[in-house]
Structure formats: C-alpha cells, structure tokens
Amino acid sequence: xxxxxxxxxxxxxxxIAAWSHAQDAPPASPNPDTKYSPYPEQNFPNRVFFGDTxxxxxxxxxxxxxxxxxxxDAAYRFAKGETVTSSTGVPARLHRPLDxxxxxxxxxNLGLAPLIEESDKRLLASEWGKQVHDLVKAGKPDEAxxxxxxxxxERKDPLTDIDGLVESxxxxxxxxxxxxxNPGLFTALIGFExxxxxxxxxxxxxxxxRDDKARADQVIPLSAYDSExxxxxxxxxxxxxxxxxxxxxxxxxxxxLSNGLMFDSVTLTGKQPLDRxxxxxxxxWEPLYEVTQIKGDGETHPLLSPNDxxxxxxxxxxxxxxxxxxxxxxxxxxxxxxxxxxxxxxxxLGANPYRFGMIGSTDSHTSLATTGEDNFFGKAxxxxxxxxxxxxxxxxxxxxxxxxxRDYAIRHYQASASGLAAVWARENTREALWxxxxxxxxxxxxxxxxxxRVFGGFEFTKDDLVRSDFARHGYEKGVPxxxxxxRSDKAPTFLVRAMRDPDGANLDRIQVVKGWLDAxxxxxxxxxxxxxxxxxKIGADGRAKKKVGNTVDVGNATYTNAIGAPFLQAWWKDPxxxxxxxxxxxxxxxxxxxxxxxxxxxxxxxxxRPEDVPGSIQERAYTSPIWYTP
Numbered sequence: 001x002x003x004x005x006x007x008x009x010x011x012x013x014x015x016i017a018a019w020s021h022a023q024d025a026p027p028a029s030p031n032p033d034t035k036y037s038p039y040p041e042q043n044f045p046n047r048v049f050f051g052d053t054x055x056x057x058x059x060x061x062x063x064x065x066x067x068x069x070x071x072x073d074a075a076y077r078f079a080k081g082e083t084v085t086s087s088t089g090v091p092a093r094l095h096r097p098l099d100x101x102x103x104x105x106x107x108x109n110l111g112l113a114p115l116i117e118e119s120d121k122r123l124l125a126s127e128w129g130k131q132v133h134d135l136v137k138a139g140k141p142d143e144a145x146x147x148x149x150x151x152x153x154e155r156k157d158p159l160t161d162i163d164g165l166v167e168s169x170x171x172x173x174x175x176x177x178x179x180x181x182n183p184g185l186f187t188a189l190i191g192f193e194x195x196x197x198x199x200x201x202x203x204x205x206x207x208x209x210r211d212d213k214a215r216a217d218q219v220i221p222l223s224a225y226d227s228e229x230x231x232x233x234x235x236x237x238x239x240x241x242x243x244x245x246x247x248x249x250x251x252x253x254x255x256x257l258s259n260g261l262m263f264d265s266v267t268l269t270g271k272q273p274l275d276r277x278x279x280x281x282x283x284x285w286e287p288l289y290e291v292t293q294i295k296g297d298g299e300t301h302p303l304l305s306p307n308d309x310x311x312x313x314x315x316x317x318x319x320x321x322x323x324x325x326x327x328x329x330x331x332x333x334x335x336x337x338x339x340x341x342x343x344x345x346x347x348x349l350g351a352n353p354y355r356f357g358m359i360g361s362t363d364s365h366t367s368l369a370t371t372g373e374d375n376f377f378g379k380a381x382x383x384x385x386x387x388x389x390x391x392x393x394x395x396x397x398x399x400x401x402x403x404x405x406r407d408y409a410i411r412h413y414q415a416s417a418s419g420l421a422a423v424w425a426r427e428n429t430r431e432a433l434w435x436x437x438x439x440x441x442x443x444x445x446x447x448x449x450x451x452x453r454v455f456g457g458f459e460f461t462k463d464d465l466v467r468s469d470f471a472r473h474g475y476e477k478g479v480p481x482x483x484x485x486x487r488s489d490k491a492p493t494f495l496v497r498a499m500r501d502p503d504g505a506n507l508d509r510i511q512v513v514k515g516w517l518d519a520x521x522x523x524x525x526x527x528x529x530x531x532x533x534x535x536x537k538i539g540a541d542g543r544a545k546k547k548v549g550n551t552v553d554v555g556n557a558t559y560t561n562a563i564g565a566p567f568l569q570a571w572w573k574d575p576x577x578x579x580x581x582x583x584x585x586x587x588x589x590x591x592x593x594x595x596x597x598x599x600x601x602x603x604x605x606x607x608x609r610p611e612d613v614p615g616s617i618q619e620r621a622y623t624s625p626i627w628y629t630p
Contacts, residue, residue, distance in 0.1 A: 044475040045424040045441060049433060050449050051100030052079065052369040053191070053251060053421050054206050054290060054361035059105040059173060060193075063365035064113020065136065065145045067381035070367035071114065072103045072176035079369050080186050087381045092368055094375070095503060096449075098420075099428050100187035101369065102361075103173060104206040106195050107221035108152050109159055111169025116144075122165055128158040152195075157225040167220050174213040181212075183429045192221040194250070196228040198268065200322015200400060202257035205233060206290070206361075210247035210434035218244045229269045231278070234285045249438055251288045251359070254298030255338075257397065259320040260329030263338040263354065279351035288437055291335045291444045291622055292360040292419035294379050295396070299358075299588075299622055300336040303327070308527055310590065310618070314416040314446075319408030322400050339625060340515040340523035343582040346629065347517055357440030357482045357624030358586070360419020360447070371447030373617075374557075376417040376597040383412045387605040392598070413610040417597045418446045422621070424453075424480065440482025443587075443623040449501040454481045454587050456626040460493040462571045470497070481587070482624040491577035492628060496530065497569045498589045498621075506564025507533060508548040508590040508618060512572055516583040527588075530572040533565035542575070550593040554615035557595045557603035564592035579630060586625040590618050 035041075057075050058064035069087045078084040081097030105111075115123045116133045123129035128147075135144035151158045159165055174190055181188040189208055196203040209216050222236040230250075237248050255262025266273055291298050296316030305311040319325045331337045335358060342354030362369050365380040378384050383391050391412065398409025424441045425432040436442060443452055453471070457478025467473050474495055479485060485492055500507050510531040517523050528542040536546045551560045574585070593616040602609035609615065 042472065043426065044471060045426055045436065045480070046471060047425060047428075048451055049099035049423045049425060049428055050420050050445075051098045051102075051187070051423070051433075052361045053102040053189070053208060053359065054104050054193070054253075054293065054363045055079075055101060055367065055369050056105055056193075056363070056365040057103055057367040058113050059111045059169060060365060061106060061109055061112045061145070061148055063367075063380065065116075065141050065148070068113075068366060072173055073180075075103055075367040075369070076101060076176060076180035076188055078367065080180070084368065086366065086368060086377060086384055088384045088386070090385060092370070092375075092377060094370070095372060097186070098369060100189060100423075100433055102189045102191040102206065102208055103177065104191045104193045105173065107192050107223035108195055108225060109148065109157070110166050110192070110221065111172065112148070115165070115169070122162050123159075126159060126162055129162070152224060153197075155225055155228070157223070160225070170220060171217055174216050178213040181430065184427065187428050187430055187433055189430055189433065190216045194222055194233055195224050196230065196233075197224065197321060198228050198261070199320075201259045201261045201320040202253055202255070203228070203230065203261055203268070204253045205230065205250040205286070206253075207233075207237070207248060207250050208434065208437070210430060211244070212430070215244045215246040231267065231269070231281070234281050237285055247434065247438075249288070249434070250286050251290050252286055253290050253363070254293055254295065254335075255333040256296050256298050256316045257320045258333055259323065259325055260332040263332045263341060265332070274345065274349070274353060276349040276351045279345055279349050279353035282353040283351065283355050287356060287440055288359050288442065289335055289338075289356040290361055291358040292416070292446050293363040294415050294418060295363060296414075296416055297418065297446065298333070298335055300334050301330050303330055304334055304337050305525065310588075310620075313617070313620070314418065316410055316414070318410055319397060319402070319406075321397055324402045324404065324406040324408035335622075336513065336515065336525065339584050339586075340517075340525060343515065343517040343584065344521060344523060346582050347521065352627075355627060357437070357442045358444045358622045359421035359437075359442050360444035361421055362419065371417055371420055373417045373447070373595060373597040374600045376600075379412060379415050383415075385601070387607060391601065392607070392610055413598050413613060416446065420445045420447060420449065422449070422452070440624045441480050443481060443621055445621045446619045448504045448591065448619045450504070450507070450589055450591070450621050451499040452587065452589050452621050452623055453497045454623050454626070455479065455495045456483065456485060456492050456585065458485070458488050458490040458492055460495050460571060464495055465569055465571050470495070479626060481626060483626050485626060485628045487579060487630040489579055491574045492585070492626075493571065493573045494585065494626075495571055496587055498531075498567070500566045500591065505559065505591040505594045505619065506561045506566055507568050508564055508592050509533065509544060510568050510570055511588045511590070513586050513588055514574065514583060516578075516581045518581060526576070528572065531568040531570035533568060534563060548592050550616060552593050552595055552599075552616040554595070554599055554609070555603070557600045559592070559594050559616070561592070582630065583628040584625040585628075587623040589621040591620065593618050
C-alpha cells in the first residue's frame with residue numbers, strides 16, 4: 001500500500017526545519033587555541049620494535065661456501081614474515097614478522113660465494129680466485145674454505161688487485177636494503193661485520209649505518225685485512241662521518257669467545273693502559289653491546305657472580321676459535337663485569353669506556369633470523385633442522401689445536417636460539433631506530449618478545465605505577481633505560497613494567513641488578529627481586545627464595561602457563577644507596593621455564609636429547625643500564 005502523501009510531506013518539512021535551525025544556531029566550537037588532543041605535542045618513544053642486527057647471508061664466505069644459497073633479498077623477505085625455502089629445502093616462516101633487520105655480512109672478501117656461483121669473469125681472471133672457484137665447483141668447498149681461511153688469518157687479501165670487486169658486491173647489499181626498506185612498516189638498516197680475530201679470539205663488530213644507499217655507497221666496508229684493531233675501526237667510522245656527513249655505530253659481539261680481549265685493560269696493538277681518550281672514543285663509537293646470541297649468553301658467569309642463581313645460562317666458557325680459555329680471562333669477557341669495570345674507569349679517567357646499552361641478535365649464517373626454541377634453524381646451513389647427527393654434534397669451536405692439547409670444542413647442540421634487539425622509538429624508520437640505539441634506549445632478549453619499560457629518577461612514588469600517563473610521567477620526572485642520573489642526596493627510585501610475549505610464556509620475576517664502586521676502588525654487585533609471581537614473598541634481603549616451578553614435559557616438549565604471571569610491575573627504591581658512589585642499575589626479567597630447542601628437536605625427530613644441556617630454560621630480557629654518577 002502506498003503511504004499517504006501527507007506523511008512524506010510532513011517528514012520533509014521537519015527535516016528542512018531542523019536543518020534551518022542548525023544553520024541559524026550552530027553549536028559552540030572550541031577556541032582555536034584550545035588543545036583537545038593530548039598527543040600532537042608528545043614526542044617520547046611510545047613503541048617497542050623487535051629486530052636482528054646480526055644476520056649473515058650467502059654473501060658471507062663462511063655461510064655461502066657451506067651451502068647457504070639465500071642472499072639478502074631472501075633474508076629480508078623472511079624477516080618481513082614471508083615463507084622462504086631454506087637452503088636445505090625446508091619451508092620456513094617466523095611466527096610473527098620482525099620490525100627491522102641488519103644484514104651484517106662479513107667484510108672480508110664480501111660476496112665471494114655468489115661470485116663463485118656465478119663464475120664471475122673478474123674472479124676467474126685471478127689465479128687464486130680460479131683455484132677456489134674450481135674447488136667449489138668440483139664439490140670440495142672445505143678445501144676452498146681452508147684456502148680462504150689461511151688468507152684471512154695471515155691478513156693477506158688474495159683479491160686485493162681486482163678493482164671494484166668488493167665494491168660491486170657491497171652495492172648489491174645496499175640495493176637490497178633500499179628495496180626492502182619501507183618506512184613505518186619495516187626497516188632495513190644497512191650494515192656489515194668487521195671480523196677481527198687476533199689469534200682466533202673474537203673481537204668482531206657489526207657496523208650499522210643510519211644512512212641510505214647513496215651515502216653508504218661512498219665507502220667500502222673496512223675488513224680484517226685492513227686492520228684487526230678496534231681503534232682503526234673507530235678511525236674508519238670517524239672518516240666516514242666526516243666524508244659523507246652520515247652517522248654510524250658499532251656493536252661488539254658478546255665477548256665469551258674473545259679469550260679475555262673484549263674488555264682488556266690494555267689496548268690491542270700498543271698494549272698500553274686505557275686512557276681517557278680511548279675511553280671516550282669507545283663510548284662514542286660503541287654505544288651498544290650484543291649480550292646474547294647463538295654463540296651463548298654473555299651477561300655474566302657463575303664464577304663472576306657466585307650469588308646469582310641465574311648466572312649459569314647458555315654458558316660458553318671453553319675457549320675462543322683458536323685456543324682453550326684460562327680462568328683469569330673470564331672477568332674481561334662478560335657484560336656485567338665490564339659494566340663494573342667501567343665504574344672504576346670513570347673514577348680513574350673521568351670517562352667510562354663501557355657505558356653501553358644491551359641488545360641481543362642472532363649471528364645466524366642461514367639468512368633466517370629464527371630465535372624461537374620450536375623454530376630454530378641453527379647456526380649454519382649444515383645444522384638446519386634434520387635428524388642428521390650433524391645438527392647436534394657439529395663443532396663450532398675447537399677445530400684448531402690448542403697449544404696445550406686441551407679440548408675446547410663447543411658443539412652445535414650447545415648453541416642458543418637467541419637473541420633479539422628491542423628498541424624503544426616512535427617510528428619504525430632508520431633514523432628513529434638508529435637514534436634510539438645511539439642513546440641506548442634498548443634491551444636484549446634471548447629470543448622471545450616481552451615488553452619491558454624502565455624509568456629511573458629521584459621523585460617517583462609507588463602511586464606512579466598506576467598512573468594513566470605512566471610513560472609521559474616517566475620521561476618528565478626521570479630517565480629511561482640507557483639514561484644517566486646525576487648526583488643527589490636522595491636514593492634513586494625506579495618504575496618497572498614487564499608484560500609477557502603475547503604468544504609466549506608467563507613471567508617468573510623482575511630483578512634489578514646493581515653494580516657500584518666503593519670508596520676503596522673495589523667494585524660490587526647485588527641482585528634485588530622487585531616483583532615475583534604467584535604470591536611468593538620477597539625477604540628482607542631483597543630475594544625471593546622460592547622458585548617459580550616448572551611445568552615443562554620434556555618427553556613431549558610442552559609447557560603450560562599455569563604458573564607465573566602475564567604482567568608484573570614494581571616501584572623500587574635502592575635501600576643501600578650511597579650518593580658518593582658510582583653505580584649502575586639494569587633490569588633482568590625472567591620467564592617461567594619452557595622447553596629448550598634441543599628438547600623440541602628430540603621430540604620432533606625422535607632423537608636422544610643431549611644430556612649436558614638442560615631440557616628446559618628460562619628465557620629472559622636484559623635492559624640497558626641506568627647509571628648514577630656523583
């Protein structure tokens with residue numbers, strides 16, 4: 001039935017009347033000076049981005065000559081969340097994409113393996129190049145690698161006379177970074193690894209550019225052929241910045257394979273005691289330290305921290321790549337001890353060479369940045385997932401004979417599925433991430449993705465924990481991780497929040513690790529539990545004696561989140577503060593136990609699990625310290 005005409009007429013009249021009224025008396029508008037939204041003027045970091053600053057592709061000779069066929073393009077695609085077929089034919093994908101990646105291929109004969117694969121005419125024109133080419137093509141990569149390794153150890157570049165060879169491969173790498181860099185969505189930072197290895201001791205650094213291809217292409221990466229002295233690397237970096245107006249920083253590897261050289265008390269070349277100039281340059285060029293990666297964990301060692309029940313974690317302490325380790329080398333290899341040494345240098349020199357932030361990364365040589373215990377593609381292509389005994393038994397160190405005949409071999413089942421760099425920034429761009437690294441507003445994880453935030457100051461109260469503007473208040477009244485506090489008569493207070501990886505394990509506890517220098521020049525350390533899960537109590541000594549428990553079923557490689565907490569937070573005031581003493585504070589967050597990658601492998605492939613590594617581990621995060629300097 002048709003509606004009566006008067007009904008439609010009435011509706012139109014009412015609509016026109018309402019419209020006319022709105023035109024006659026518009027609603028009051030805000031004063032142009034009124035600022036309703038609180039966010040336009042906020043500029044403090046409000047997001048955490050997870051990535052890897054240390055990934056090798058086939059362009060690294062020790063990867064490409066041993067079966068890695070995946071170049072930088074595949075590495076970036078994998079990091080961005082695509083499914084990539086590994087060099088051994090296994091489909092691989094991350095559970096969640098990374099936010100950023102640094103392809104850090106070795107500078108020494110950069111791209112040699114792809115050049116061999118392509119039978120590059122420039123390479124074949126070299127007698128040495130043709131020899132290694134023919135050996136690889138004849139199925140003898142071990143012999144070719146031995147030739148190359150000999151050249152590197154003697155620091156005699158066999159391809160130095162071929163103009164433009166390294167430069168052309170460097171330009172390929174920077175081109176791939178430029179192609180995959182997508183500001184706001186995914187960041188491809190340009191970088192390379194400088195592979196200093198005096199007598200087989202690991203002094204490697206990853207060099208990370210803030211800049212784009214146009215600037216990075218104006219230099220050729222420094223290699224160990226040029227020098228093995230970090231001071232020469234710093235000079236190279238200074239020359240780069242002066243030449244192109246760019247910015248660059250270096251990240252030392254964890255020092256547990258350095259045999260005491262990473263944090264030595266004398267310079268590498270001159271063997272001179274460290275002075276203020278050295279301290280200032282090292283702090284300037286190396287604001288970060290890679291505290292955890294595939295080659296073990298470098299936070300601390302049980303012999304250095306005997307009162308730390310969590311110190312013996314993924315420990316690699318047998319030797320370097322060239323010789324077994326002496327016990328007196330340990331204090332010059334681990335992050336916590338170096339941070340303590342830095343306080344002493346600050347007092348003695350007026351500058352601290354070891355005022356570094358802490359990150360993790362993989363050092364994977366598969367082009368696949370995997371850190372999940374249930375998705376670990378190994379150190380190198382030969383050790384990718386399979387039931388072959390090489391997966392567990394391949395030696396990573398111990399190939400070269402020890403002068404005293406000692407066994408210092410470390411096998412692949414002792415490798416760690418670690419780690420990641422977590423960066424607090426506002427934007428996922430080269431500039432924002434690099435700037436956060438330079439100011440040390442970063443933390444390390446052993447492979448999972450908990451969210452951790454720390455502020456230190458002198459005015460925080462317990463009530464600040466529940467503020468709706470927690471972060472804004474933290475920046476206004478204090479400093480974030482990586483920051484510095486100046487002299488005060490008040491004891492510093494800290495606000496700490498930690499949330500579990502949304503796809504991972506609950507949290508066990510939050511700890512503050514403090515180091516300080518007493519009036520007699522002696523360094524100390526102490527650990528405080530500041531938040532624990534499951535209603536456990538923290539005693540008067542600042543420690544929770546009761547363990548969180550363990551739900552891991554080793555046989556089935558499973559666990560449950562029936563214990564622990566998804567979120568922990570704490571306000572903490574240093575009960576032992578002395579305003580005259582140099583000190584640092586960093587936060588360690590421990591997850592509940594979960595199956596180790598060897599446990600997952602044993603279950604998946606039906607293998608016997610190695611007995612001298614644990615069936616379960618407690619993944620963790622280490623924040624950059626906050627320093628107090630009187």
